[in-house]
Structures are given as C-alpha cells and as structure tokens.
Amino acid sequence: MKTIAVIGANCAGTMISNHLRKILSDKEWDIVCLDRDPTHHYQPGYLYIPFNLINRKKVLRPKQKYIDKGVKFIVDEVVDLDVEKRSVKTAGNETINYDFLILATGCRIDHEVVEGLDTIWRKKAFDFYSLEGAEALAGALKDFDGGRLLINIAEVPYKCPVAPMEFAYMADDYLTRRGIRNKTDIVLSTPMPKLLKMDIVADALAKTCKEKNIDVITEFTTESVEDNKVIELAGEEREIPFDFLVIIPPNFGDALIEKTGLDNGNLGYVPTNPHTLKARFLDRVYVIGDGSDLPTSKAGSVAHFSVPIIADNLMAEIEGREPLKCFDGHANCFIETGKGKAFLIDFCYYYEALPGLFPLQDFGPFSLVKQTRVNHWGKLMFNFVYWNILLKDRHMPFVSDKFTIMGKNFKLSGATV
Ligand SMILES: Cc1cc2nc3c(=O)[nH]c(=O)nc-3n(C[C@H](O)[C@H](O)[C@H](O)COP(=O)(O)OP(=O)(O)OC[C@H]3O[C@@H](n4cnc5c(N)ncnc54)[C@H](O)[C@@H]3O)c2cc1C
Incomplete structure (x- = not known):
C-alpha cells in the first residue's frame, strides 16, 4: 500500500483529498489528511460577521463531515517533517510515512510583528481575518459612534486581496444604516501603488471608493502603531491617524514550514513551481492553497482550480512521466x-x-x-x-x-x- 499525506484539511486540503480519493484505487493508495483543528472555517464568511449579518454558526462546520470516508482524517498537529525520509511527525507522536506529500497549510496573520500593535489589540485595533477577530470587531463596531475609521493593509502579501476593499464598502453601508456615516471618515490604506495590481479593476475599485467618500492612501507600509496612528518608518517617516483601526496584519505561512526551512526563508511560504504546482526544491511534494508563493491571489478559487492540475501531475509522476506545466x-x-x-x-x-x-x-x-x-x-x-x-x-x-x-x-x- 502506498500513501499520500495531505497536511491541512480546510479549504485546499479537503478539496484535493476528496478528489484524489475519487481517482486513486483504495486498494493501492491510502490518503491521510491531517489537521490540528477539527472544525472547518469558511473564511469568506468572516467578512459579514463584523456587520452582524451572520454569526459563527454560518462559518463553522465539522471537517470530518466534508472529508470523503475513504480518506483517513487525523486531528493532530504536524510538528515535524522529513522530506528526505518522507515522513511526517505529529504532536500526538504519530509518524506517517508517505510516497507523496501535499502541503495545504494555508497562511496566518501575526499582529505581534507590528511594533506597538499588541498594546491596543482588540481594544482599539481589530481584524476580520480570524473568527475571534471578526467577532471582537462586531462588538466594538456596535459601540462606535463616529470618528476616523482606518482600514489598514499592513504589508504584502496578504490573503484575499479584495477583502479590505469589501470591508470598506460594507462599512460605508453599515454606518449609513446606523445614521453615523456623516460623523465618520473612512480611510483605506495599502502598501501598493494602487488598490490591486490589475489596472482596470484597480481603477473601478478606486472609483467606487470615491463614490462612497472613502479616502485611499497608497504606498504606505505599516511598521509600527501607536495609540491613535499607524506609522511608516522607511524613507520619509509618514503616519496616518485613526480613532478606530481595522488592520490586515502581516500574513505568514504556517510555523511548521518556517521551522523546517521548507520556505527557503520566504515568510513561511513554500517556493512552488507556478505551472506544475510542485514544491520547487523538494521531491514528491506538491503545494496547494495559500501556503504557496504563487504569483496570483491567495484565494479559495485558486486552490479549487489547482486541484485537477495537482491530481494530473501526481498521476504523471506515479506513471513515471514528467509533471505538465499547465497551471x-x-x-x-x-x-x-x-x-x-x-x-x-x-x-x-x-x-x-x-x-x-x-x-x-x-x-x-x-x-x-x-x-x-x-x-x-x-x-x-x-x-x-x-x-x-x-x-x-x-x-x-x-x-x-x-x-x-x-x-x-x-x-x-x-x-x-
Ligand atoms: C476575510 C476573508 C475573506 C475571504 N474571501 C474570499 C472569497 O470571497 N473568495 C475566495 O476565493 N477566497 C476568499 N478568502 C480566502 C480563502 O478563504 C483562502 O484562500 C482559503 O481558505 C485557503 O485555503 P487553504 O486550505 O490554503 O488555507 P486554510 O483554509 O487557511 O487552511 C489551512 C489548514 O491547515 C491547517 N494546518 C496548518 N498547519 C498545520 C500543521 N502544522 N498541522 C496540522 N494542521 C495544520 C490549519 O489548521 C487549517 O485548517 C477569504 C479569506 C478571508 C480571511
């Protein structure tokens, strides 16, 4: 019996495990999928929680329910990886030897790397990139009675590049409904020269900001935060004042990837061939979802469209052929x-x-x-x-x-x- 191990069983890990189970014989292949968290998070739903449009029940479901019964699902944290010996070790002291490995470890936010942010975290500064963050933000927004609301993308890359803009537009709508929009300045800041890399959509988003009276500040990378301002230190020191901060903190790949050095020093993201989706410097390892360094959006749709490519390339390798460069x-x-x-x-x-x-x-x-x-x-x-x-x-x-x-x-x- 041969084994494919999949680390991560949220969006990308679930999709690839289920697809592989369909196409590989269960007489020849075990598929083992590991995740430290038994609960599936529908992250796009986090956006609606701060505005009380949905609650946590709508975004959480048991992972097991969505994983094919023919896949062995283990709830445990992977704490070590040996790509030479082709083995994975868990916190529960289980060792899984694999023939092929798929990394679906996603990415995470870390507010602590922004100097000063921890002091005001979830008191005056909030996020909606985590469930707890979105819920804390819902509570605080309810009590907000006007002032300067800053939506700040601290640095790039970050997942779902359009979510901060969506938050700004929805905040405009929400504050209008609450009758305090005229007492609020909404400001959106990004480290990039425009709201997205792509010209036509960046212009459309900027136009929408203008129509909704949302100020946009570009090329601002947040390095530190004080009680009422975010600060960029590089070059000429600049600052943006706020009364209420919604920040997209820096994003990193999973700590396991950093710890094992599989990221080659690249913020926890696995160097990935953008066309084959194979890990660039590793044998028999593929990468799916937000944990890769692909030059496209970190989005569930990208993970979805990657599934057949990885499956085809795995099949090619199994049959002794070269993976095709078709993503x-x-x-x-x-x-x-x-x-x-x-x-x-x-x-x-x-x-x-x-x-x-x-x-x-x-x-x-x-x-x-x-x-x-x-x-x-x-x-x-x-x-x-x-x-x-x-x-x-x-x-x-x-x-x-x-x-x-x-x-x-x-x-x-x-x-x-
Ligand atoms: C606010 C917001 C809005 C979004 N909106 C959209 C949208 O509209 N459309 C869209 O396409 N995308 C959207 N996204 C992005 C989308 O949710 C992600 O791209 C998608 O979840 C990525 O899937 P993933 O499986 O790679 O990572 P994740 O879903 O983050 O899953 C990673 C999994 O790996 C597990 N894991 C990691 N390391 C280990 C380890 N060492 N041991 C065990 N388990 C481990 C984690 O527990 C987790 O379950 C949004 C994201 C956010 C935050």
Whole structure:
C-alpha cells in the first residue's frame, strides 16, 4: 500500500483529498489528511460577521463531515517533517510515512510583528481575518459612534486581496444604516501603488471608493502603531491617524514550514513551481492553497482550480512521466460593494481582470468588473456552492478550471488575443 499525506484539511486540503480519493484505487493508495483543528472555517464568511449579518454558526462546520470516508482524517498537529525520509511527525507522536506529500497549510496573520500593535489589540485595533477577530470587531463596531475609521493593509502579501476593499464598502453601508456615516471618515490604506495590481479593476475599485467618500492612501507600509496612528518608518517617516483601526496584519505561512526551512526563508511560504504546482526544491511534494508563493491571489478559487492540475501531475509522476506545466494562475472572486451589489473578477497569470460576461459569453448572468445585484446574489450563493460543490469535489457547471477569454471584452484593455 502506498500513501499520500495531505497536511491541512480546510479549504485546499479537503478539496484535493476528496478528489484524489475519487481517482486513486483504495486498494493501492491510502490518503491521510491531517489537521490540528477539527472544525472547518469558511473564511469568506468572516467578512459579514463584523456587520452582524451572520454569526459563527454560518462559518463553522465539522471537517470530518466534508472529508470523503475513504480518506483517513487525523486531528493532530504536524510538528515535524522529513522530506528526505518522507515522513511526517505529529504532536500526538504519530509518524506517517508517505510516497507523496501535499502541503495545504494555508497562511496566518501575526499582529505581534507590528511594533506597538499588541498594546491596543482588540481594544482599539481589530481584524476580520480570524473568527475571534471578526467577532471582537462586531462588538466594538456596535459601540462606535463616529470618528476616523482606518482600514489598514499592513504589508504584502496578504490573503484575499479584495477583502479590505469589501470591508470598506460594507462599512460605508453599515454606518449609513446606523445614521453615523456623516460623523465618520473612512480611510483605506495599502502598501501598493494602487488598490490591486490589475489596472482596470484597480481603477473601478478606486472609483467606487470615491463614490462612497472613502479616502485611499497608497504606498504606505505599516511598521509600527501607536495609540491613535499607524506609522511608516522607511524613507520619509509618514503616519496616518485613526480613532478606530481595522488592520490586515502581516500574513505568514504556517510555523511548521518556517521551522523546517521548507520556505527557503520566504515568510513561511513554500517556493512552488507556478505551472506544475510542485514544491520547487523538494521531491514528491506538491503545494496547494495559500501556503504557496504563487504569483496570483491567495484565494479559495485558486486552490479549487489547482486541484485537477495537482491530481494530473501526481498521476504523471506515479506513471513515471514528467509533471505538465499547465497551471495558468486562474482566479476569480466576487467583491461586495455594499447596498446589495458586487463586482466579479476573473483573471490569470497572463490576463488581468477584464470587463465582460461570466460564465456564459452572451448570457452571463454575472457581469465582470461591474457592480450588479446579480453579482451580489452570486456572492451569497457562493456559500452554498462552497460547502456542497467545491468541498465535495462535485462538478461545477459552466466554470472552467482554466482561464478562458470567452465573454471578456478585450477592446477595453488594449490587449490582443
Ligand atoms: C476575510 C476573508 C475573506 C475571504 N474571501 C474570499 C472569497 O470571497 N473568495 C475566495 O476565493 N477566497 C476568499 N478568502 C480566502 C480563502 O478563504 C483562502 O484562500 C482559503 O481558505 C485557503 O485555503 P487553504 O486550505 O490554503 O488555507 P486554510 O483554509 O487557511 O487552511 C489551512 C489548514 O491547515 C491547517 N494546518 C496548518 N498547519 C498545520 C500543521 N502544522 N498541522 C496540522 N494542521 C495544520 C490549519 O489548521 C487549517 O485548517 C477569504 C479569506 C478571508 C480571511
């Protein structure tokens, strides 16, 4: 019997384990999936908690329920990895020897690396990138009665690059409903020169900020925080004052990856071939989800589109062939803009997010890089799709794993096909 070990059983680990179980014979292959946490977190749902639109019950479910019965699921922390001996060691002192390893360890926030932030953490500074953070923020926002609300992306990279913008738009909506928007300045700061790397969507997001009277500050990397300001020390010292801080703290890969040196000193992210999804310097190791250093968004959709690529390449290696370089960095996501509307963007390594229709070229029903009600319903529907289709490895009608140019309006981008 041969073994594939998967470390991490949230979004990416569950999808790849379930898919592999379908395609590999259970007479020849054991699939062992490990996670320190028995509870599955639907992280996109964290965004809605601060505004009391949902509660924790909507984002938490038992992991076991979503993992195929033919996969051996172990709730334990992996504390060591030996890629030479091909073995994994857990806190519970179990050793698992593997033939192939899949790292699906995700990434985490660490507020303590920002000097001074710990002093005001969850008193005056909050996050919504963790369940506890989103809940604490909901409590504090309820008591907020106006002032300067700063949404601050401390540094790059961070997961779900559009979530801070979504938070700003939804905060505008929420504060308007509470009747205190006219007493609040909303400010959004990013370390990047614009809100996203891609021009057309960055311009659309900036325009939406303008319409909603949200100030945007670019090229600001937060290095320290005081009671009422965030500070950038590099170059000319700059600061942004706040009364209430919502920060996206620095993101890192899992501590295990750093500890074992598999990140080559790259903040806990595993160097990954962007096309084969194989770990660049490791034999028989693949990487899926936020724990890789792929030059695309850290998003559940990217993990989803990676599943068949990793499966095909594993099969190729098993059959003695070379893995194929066929991952195109495909990603898509809805962007809530408040007041019942949302954008949708669809892109890959080679094409930025372009306007058009999705997934059917003449019918949509979703519109790309455009705020519509249908997109907002799509975002709400995504919750159902996540639990019932993506995690369970069911076929997603009309949506291709690979980026497709169908339905995209190239004239606007100046791009040629
Ligand atoms: C606020 C917010 C909104 C988002 N919105 C969207 C969206 O709209 N669309 C979208 O596509 N994506 C969105 N995302 C991003 C999406 O949630 C992530 O990209 C996705 O969860 C990544 O999946 P993953 O499995 O790689 O990592 P995770 O889901 O973080 O899972 C990693 C798992 O590995 C386990 N693990 C790690 N190390 C070990 C170890 N040593 N031993 C045992 N277990 C270990 C952890 O316990 C965890 O269960 C959002 C994220 C946030 C925070």
